[in-house]
Amino acid sequence: MEKKIRILIGKPGLDGHDRGAKVIAAALRDAGFEVIYTGLHQLSESIVEAAIQEDVDIIGLSILSGAHMTIFPKIIDLLKQKNAEHIIVIGGGIIPEEDIKKLIQMGVKRIFTPGAPTNEIVDYINSIIH
Amino acid sequence: MELLQRFLKGEKPAIARVITKIENGTDPKLLEDIFPHTGKAYYIGITGPPGAGKSSLVNAIVPKLLENNKKVGIIAVDPTSPFSGGALLGDRIRMNDLALNENVFIRSMATRGSLGGLATKTKDVALVLDAADMDYILIETVGVGQVELDIAQVCDTTVVVLVPESGDAIQAMKAGILEVADILVVNKGDRTGADRLILEMKFAFELRVHNTGWHYPILKTTAIENIGIDELVSTIKSHREYLEKSGELEIGRKKKLVIRVNELIEERIKTHLHDYVIDQKQLKKMIDKAYDRKITPHYITDEIAKKIF
Ligand SMILES: Nc1nc2c(ncn2[C@@H]2O[C@H](COP(=O)(O)OP(=O)(O)O)[C@@H](O)[C@H]2O)c(=O)[nH]1
Ligand SMILES: [Mg+2]
Numbered sequence: 001m002e003k004k005i006r007i008l009i010g011k012p013g014l015d016g017h018d019r020g021a022k023v024i025a026a027a028l029r030d031a032g033f034e035v036i037y038t039g040l041h042q043l044s045e046s047i048v049e050a051a052i053q054e055d056v057d058i059i060g061l062s063i064l065s066g067a068h069m070t071i072f073p074k075i076i077d078l079l080k081q082k083n084a085e086h087i088i089v090i091g092g093g094i095i096p097e098e099d100i101k102k103l104i105q106m107g108v109k110r111i112f113t114p115g116a117p118t119n120e121i122v123d124y125i126n127s128i129i130h
Numbered sequence: 131m132e133l134l135q136r137f138l139k140g141e142k143p144a145i146a147r148v149i150t151k152i153e154n155g156t157d158p159k160l161l162e163d164i165f166p167h168t169g170k171a172y173y174i175g176i177t178g179p180p181g182a183g184k185s186s187l188v189n190a191i192v193p194k195l196l197e198n199n200k201k202v203g204i205i206a207v208d209p210t211s212p213f214s215g216g217a218l219l220g221d222r223i224r225m226n227d228l229a230l231n232e233n234v235f236i237r238s239m240a241t242r243g244s245l246g247g248l249a250t251k252t253k254d255v256a257l258v259l260d261a262a263d264m265d266y267i268l269i270e271t272v273g274v275g276q277v278e279l280d281i282a283q284v285c286d287t288t289v290v291v292l293v294p295e296s297g298d299a300i301q302a303m304k305a306g307i308l309e310v311a312d313i314l315v316v317n318k319g320d321r322t323g324a325d326r327l328i329l330e331m332k333f334a335f336e337l338r339v340h341n342t343g344w345h346y347p348i349l350k351t352t353a354i355e356n357i358g359i360d361e362l363v364s365t366i367k368s369h370r371e372y373l374e375k376s377g378e379l380e381i382g383r384k385k386k387l388v389i390r391v392n393e394l395i396e397e398r399i400k401t402h403l404h405d406y407v408i409d410q411k412q413l414k415k416m417i418d419k420a421y422d423r424k425i426t427p428h429y430i431t432d433e434i435a436k437k438i439f
Contacts, residue, residue: 003154004215004242029216034240039223046229050222053236055146084143 005129006056008036010047012075013065016040020114021062024092027118028060033125044071048078051087057129063093068103076107088128092116134163137262142235145262149237152258153251161254167261171203172370174266175285177273177307182291183317184270185224186353187362192228194363195266201233203259207252207271210240217241221270235259250397253284253390273307282310283389286379287369289313289362292331294323308335312344312369319350319357344372407437 009025011018018040025037036054038047051059063071072091079085085107092112095103100111109128112121136144148164151157176184185206192202206221217240228234237259239252252269259267271281273290282288290311295318308314314335316328328348335346347365351358373379416430 003156004240025218029211029218030214032214032216034210034217034219034238036222036238037218037220038229039220039226043230046226049142049230050236052143053146054238055143055150082143 004034005032005058005125006034006036006054007058007060007125008038008047008051008054008056009060009062010038010042010050011040011062012042012044012047012071013063013067014041015065017064018062020064020092024060024062024118024121028122028125031119031122031125044074044078048075048082048084051079052082052084056087058088058090058125061089061091061093063091063095066094068093068095069099072103072108073106090124092121134160137164138167140263145235145258146237148262149255149258152254153239155251161257164258164261167263168257169260171260171264171267173256173285173287174268174366175281175288176268176270176291177281177288177310178291178315178317179293180272182293183351183353184272184291185221187289187291187315187317187351187359188221188268188270189225189227190351190353190356190359191363191366192225192234192268194359196231196233199233200265201263202235202266202268203256203262203264204228204234204236204268204270205239205252205255205259206236207239207241207269209272210242215242235262235264256284283386286373286382287312287366289315289366291315291317292327293318294321294327311335312346313362313365314346314348315351315358315362316348317351317353319352320355324350342378343376344369403434403438408434 007028009021009028011021022037025035028035036050036056038050047059059075061071061075068091072089075089079087079089088109089107090110090112091108092114094114095111103111110124133144133147137148148160151160176188178184188204192204195202204225206219208217208219208221210217219238219240221238222229222236225236228236237255239255243250256267256269269281269285273281288310290307292314294316314331316324316331318324328350331348335348349358349362349365351362373382413430416425416433419425420427420430
């Protein structure tokens with residue numbers, strides 16, 4: 001059986017809607033990926049633990065609450081602690097340009113800003129996973 | 131350290147990776163290595179229509195199963211989209227209470243190529259969790275139709291979950307869902323219609339009591355309020371006791387091994403047929419002839435069979 005790309009879509013933080021995350025999750029499924037969706041209000045610890053147990057290739061985080069500068073570094077840090085740095089972290093949300101730069105430096109692979117067409121995300125994922 | 135060693139030490143990333151390898155079929159020898167470590171876990175299946183509350187029930191019963199320092203492995207199976215080959219696996223949304231528990235391992239699986247609701251590889255993945263020293267293995271599958279039979283072929287105790295929403299009772303009987311249930315649960319007991327459904331099911335379900343000593347109980351639960359959960363867990367445990375005392379556990383597990391071997395043989399024959407026996411070009415030509423009604427599908431079959439027998 002062929003290898004399937006597996007992606008965890010997480011919605012950390014306190015903001016109360018996950019429409020965006022669900023739309024992305026459905027689009028990724030339609031692109032042929034196996035998408036694990038963990039729901040709202042996830043602790044960073046839960047997201048990382050789930051990503052490990054599900055052996056995903058990618059964690060995609062949707063953050064709208066403005067907490068991106070605390071959550072992304074925490075996830076990256078936890079992945080390091082758990083020897084799971086092979087899992088690629090990408091994200092989406094309303095994130096200022098200068099923060100994006102910092103996050104990329106910290107090890108986030110790519111940030112998509114709102115309005116990024118889903119096929120752009122799909123193409124990107126296909127291009128980084130072989 | 132080698133993957134297998136880390137696996138046997140119970141490291142979760144290693145367990146996860148072994149599952150992936152088994153699921154992708156990339157390392158056949160791995161199953162040989164782990165198989166001697168299996169056979170200790172107790173397998174529980176949870177099946178029923180989408181939205182019945184299966185994941186919520188898992189979330190509610192697992193803390194009880196964890197008592198006395200037990201370990202629980204959960205496999206949540208959801209269908210692969212036949213159009214894209216992708217899958218949206220959302221059972222974890224309802225299993226939040228378990229996500230960080232050290233003694234719990236949760237794996238979501240898509241059905242991938244298999245026709246039934248139980249991924250062809252689910253049985254092997256369950257073996258992985260068994261070898262990983264889990265005391266209980268819970269397998270959640272969407273049950274619509276034929277698929278329920280699949281889950282009963284793996285599990286010692288199969289729990290079928292229904293809800294008071296319209297049509298379930300008739301649906302269940304049509305789908306043969308009752309045939310595989312050891313325990314029937316009517317969830318969403320907080321909704322109107324739950325008691326009526328129980329009455330409706332009682333008659334049908336109790337007809338199952340053929341020549342076994344098991345009494346096929348029907349239970350009412352409200353998963354999201356933790357109501358009826360103690361009773362469900364103790365009923366699962368008494369079913370286990372019944373199986374162990376009557377000797378049915380051993381008989382059942384041997385039957386399951388026979389089924390598994392048959393399945394694997396069929397799989398192997400199919401692949402062999404497809405890859406080595408059937409000449410696809412020639413087949414296509416014959417299909418064109420059959421389309422023009424010059425030869426029958428039976429004739430084609432005879433031609434192919436000649437190469438084997
Ligand atoms: N009212 C009520 N809702 C429930 C109950 N159990 C689960 N639910 C809800 O039913 C929906 C589907 O639950 P889920 O566990 O995901 O069902 P599954 O598809 O069978 O795994 C969720 O919104 C749950 O919160 C219950 O006992 N009562
Ligand atoms: Mg579910």
